Amino acid sequence: MDDDASPRWLDDEQMRSWLRLQAVIGLLPALLDQQLRHDADLTHFEYLTLAMLSQADDRSLRMSDLARRTNATLPRLSHVARRLEDRGFLRRGPAPDDGRVTVATLTEAGWHKVVASAPGHARTVLENVYDDLDRDDLHAFTRVLDTVLAHVDPHDSFGLRTGRP
Amino acid sequence: MDDDASPRWLDDEQMRSWLRLQAVIGLLPALLDQQLRHDADLTHFEYLTLAMLSQADDRSLRMSDLARRTNATLPRLSHVARRLEDRGFLRRGPAPDDGRVTVATLTEAGWHKVVASAPGHARTVLENVYDDLDRDDLHAFTRVLDTVLAHVDPHDSFGLRTGRP
DNA sequence: GCGGTATAGTTGTCGCGTCAACCAATGCGG
DNA sequence: CCGCATTGGTTGACGCGACAACTATACCGC
Numbered sequence: 001m002d003d004d005a006s007p008r009w010l011d012d013e014q015m016r017s018w019l020r021l022q023a024v025i026g027l028l029p030a031l032l033d034q035q036l037r038h039d040a041d042l043t044h045f046e047y048l049t050l051a052m053l054s055q056a057d058d059r060s061l062r063m064s065d066l067a068r069r070t071n072a073t074l075p076r077l078s079h080v081a082r083r084l085e086d087r088g089f090l091r092r093g094p095a096p097d098d099g100r101v102t103v104a105t106l107t108e109a110g111w112h113k114v115v116a117s118a119p120g121h122a123r124t125v126l127e128n129v130y131d132d133l134d135r136d137d138l139h140a141f142t143r144v145l146d147t148v149l150a151h152v153d154p155h156d157s158f159g160l161r162t163g164r165p
Numbered sequence: 166m167d168d169d170a171s172p173r174w175l176d177d178e179q180m181r182s183w184l185r186l187q188a189v190i191g192l193l194p195a196l197l198d199q200q201l202r203h204d205a206d207l208t209h210f211e212y213l214t215l216a217m218l219s220q221a222d223d224r225s226l227r228m229s230d231l232a233r234r235t236n237a238t239l240p241r242l243s244h245v246a247r248r249l250e251d252r253g254f255l256r257r258g259p260a261p262d263d264g265r266v267t268v269a270t271l272t273e274a275g276w277h278k279v280v281a282s283a284p285g286h287a288r289t290v291l292e293n294v295y296d297d298l299d300r301d302d303l304h305a306f307t308r309v310l311d312t313v314l315a316h317v318d319p320h321d322s323f324g325l326r327t328g329r330p
Numbered sequence: 331g332c333g334g335t336a337t338a339g340t341t342g343t344c345g346c347g348t349c350a351a352c353c354a355a356t357g358c359g360g
Numbered sequence: 361c362c363g364c365a366t367t368g369g370t371t372g373a374c375g376c377g378a379c380a381a382c383t384a385t386a387c388c389g390c
Contacts, residue, residue: 007284020310026236027317071191100338100385119172128316130179140305145185151293152192265355265368
């Protein structure tokens with residue numbers, strides 16, 4: 001199956017690191033999801049959707065832009081948007097200038113929901129990831145993530161790597 | 166909802182890092198899944214299951230142990246094991262000493278499947294994560310992951326933090 | 331301004347994972 | 361030994377996300 005002529009393997013240090021990375025990738029999202037479900041009755045992705053809207057101009061975004069910022073496919077976002085709309089957290093309407101476009105707008109209830117949920121979410125992130133990292137750790141970590149991102153997100157879909165100092 | 170009295174927030178550096186970590190967590194698993202699905206017709210989790218069995222004594226493990234090593238719930242593993250058994254990659258049978266226990270054993274076909282898929286998987290991991298990290302990056306990365314793991318995996322379910330040098 | 335193509339979203343179907351209910355075997359207190 | 365709780369696994373129902381098919385609007389050449 002498309003085997004390389006000279007199959008390489010991870011050395012001991014890389015394997016040690018890889019096992020840990022897999023554990024973090026497996027456990028951290030579940031933890032964030034749990035916290036938000038329990039405290040705010042929101043999926044992490046639902047929270048992310050509302051949070052992105054809350055930071056946008058007029059608290060509104062085109063579905064496509066929202067999908068890009070949340071790293072979601074358009075169908076996925078469409079489903080989630082319907083549920084969030086049913087719960088009264090956002091509205092969807094056609095764009096005046098382009099009839100194909102749908103713009104999602106955060107409602108007042110949605111805004112309050114984000115404001116109420118954000119601190120608990122931030123607290124979870126800080127406690128689990130950043131509280132025990134000193135500045136050197138933090139910088140090294142970010143630099144490594146940037147290196148990885150260059151491969152995993154070659155087209156810079158998130159717009160994260162453009163402003164590297 | 167259970168707000169702390171003094172809500173904290175991520176500073177700029179932490180936020181920069183967090184956005185990148187989220188991107189990696191969102192994109193890397195999808196990438197590994199794609200590669201294995203395409204090249205080996207296996208889910209990343211199916212591959213992990215077979216790989217763990219391949220490293221165990223007699224290429225056999227109790228379902229509970231296998232679940233722990235793959236970070237899966239028992240129901241999830243049970244479903245996957247049925248599919249893998251249907252495809253002839255593993256067998257399940259009762260344990261002689263304890264009638265409640267089921268032991269999963271890798272078949273010859275399953276062994277060959279792992280051997281055939283492993284190089285492509287390793288190659289993907291190396292190219293996307295480790296090839297561009299020098300030794301200092303690697304060590305710093307592992308250290309940070311260990312720090313994070315101490316929070317997200319407090320009970321050391323993976324048995325990764327016991328042997329830290 | 332009319333056909334053809336590209337773009338933006340939505341809807342339906344299917345597969346996987348979670349949760350709860352369930353079944354089977356063990357161990358243990360009397 | 362005999363309830364009865366505990367442990368190990370499986371099964372079924374439901375929900376979310378991926379993929380494909382579909383609708384509708386806009387753009388483009390002529």
